[in-house]
Amino acid sequence: MADDLTIAVLSGKGGTGKTMVSVNLAAVAESATYIDCDVEEPNGHLFLKPEIFSEETITIGKPEVDNRLCDGCKICSDACAFKALAVVKGKLLIFPEICHSCGLCYQLCPQGALTEVAQRLGVLRKGHRDELVVLSGELQIGEPSGVPLIKALLENITGGITIIDGPPGSGCLVHETISRADFCLLVAEPTRFGEQNLALVHELVTLMGKPSAVLLNKTTGDDNPSRAYAEAHGLPIIAALGWDEELARITSAGALITEHSRQYHRYFFRLLDQILEEARHA
Amino acid sequence: MIIAVPAENQSLDSAICQSFGRAPFYCIYDTESESSRFIDNSAKEASGGAGVEAAQLLVDENVGALITFRLGENAARVLRAANTTLLKAVNLSIADNVANFLEKKLVDLDEIHSGYHHG
């Protein structure tokens, strides 16, 4: 459908305002889906306060060995690329935290001694706030990789407008988030640190062939290294939001600025249209 | 008994490597024949699971005791399964540590640090 559009809101550097922008855009959209892909530190639900209608435990498979069947042949431990298996004195030791759940060992075991068991990875919550569908994932503390949780979240993209609140950085979590996006909105702050990391995420987005644009956030009258970067790299600047102490305070209280200020409501309403326009033409 | 010591260089005068899993070499010393040799550590460049791989290497060499400064929990698990004695190294050369071992002057290594977990 021509109206199906998935926008991923990213930044590279943390704390630039991804969530503030994502939740306010989602709040003013007439009908949309908001997906919080920052599964390590999800915050969107704090602002949107959705009514939860489902909570699903997402698991990941790890091997377990039946010692009666295992003969210590070492075929699995030799083949494991991640060294999550070791055979000592004819007995198999498994290191689930190092295991990447690739599935190879079960295939290789000549004795059928290995079975895959589900280990809790995190939780996927589905809720709504009026017409807005709100999806959130929360990674289990201690679990190193939220990638499968993000995959599970993104399977819920059904159509219409989807706004994805992305994780910080430019690593595997961000890569997974971008994979289903049609367009990326990069939120940048006016600092050298911000510019540095904007460059990294912009490079990733470009490498993955996704069109993007920048929203300059917390701008002041001073020189803006992120603006300079965008201009130097032909990255469209879709908007510039000035530093506003009131906006910061309201956001810090976990509230939506679009609900507290008619001016900001209008601003984000127009901004959403501009983003959708930019995304459709990209 | 076969003893292993993580080595910076292939010499008995060498310092003991601060890391277990990423030591470039291991000195394998046989107390019965009083001979030593050095083996390359295939795990030193490993992107993950270095402790497990290195420990497996020593288990395959029938190492009965390991003298080291540090050891992660994954490597410790492998070595304990093989009943390897874990001893704390002292800040001297490999040769001096072996001598200390023979004179029973080394203490048990009881501080095992949390393994580095994932890739």
Add this chain to the structure above:
Amino acid sequence: MRKLLILSGKGGTGKTTVASAFIALSGARAWADCDVDAPNLHLVSGAFPESSTKDYHDLPKAFIDPDRCTACGLCYDVCRFDAIEPGEVYQVDPIACEGCTFCRYVCPEGAITMVESKAGEISLHRRGDQIFSTATLKMGSGTTGKLVSAVKDQIKGADAPLAILDGSPGIGCPVIASLTGATLALMVSEPSVSGLSDLKRVIASARQLDVPVAVVVNKADINEEQCAAIERYCTDEQIPFLGTIPYDTAVVTHLNEGRSLAHADGPAAVAVKAIWQRTAALLEAL
């Protein structure tokens, strides 16, 4: 060697701002940027006369020889990482590939080999008796935790009583890798609902790894109510609360010009210096 790690949970709270100031104030001779995803510490660490950079390699990634591929699709069937792109000949997406070798195992034509994969670059900088370890992860790479461990390993043998590590946001593998072996994790938080929520999760991560924690609130006057909520949380959890830093526009100016707050004036700089004294005292006691 005591290792002080600066974390936050939430991004953008001021980890690098605090870390860089502490490095200068403490006279630390060893420091590292463990935020390999989005490194910034080098921007405020000054110039180094001696630097060496080397490639950091991930696990080799699968490569399908187009001349041997018969498009049977078996590799696609087994790959759990969505790394195989079907087509007239099948191709591997090297960013998604985790190097598990399952595809190589099943390929009936022997068309798949594992090829060297550069995951990033790791650098070691020296200035007199000071060393600074940092790295950049190649984008999209999933090898973050390993690279963080490599960054830490570079300063391990340093002749220094204290090392300061600038951490990354979140609670995932780079944070876990930076936490192992830390003497103290100082959490720099911000006074917001998001900030407190994220702080709780990163503290839980640190506790799971038995690393002692302490907390400071940066940009504290943005929301006094939220700041108080964080202080209350610390009291309830018996976590040392080492102080607050006011929002100060001068901070950005200093950082943008590559200077830490250590030798700056202004309310934020004054606060950071006082917090360093308390942190140093806490480190001594641990």
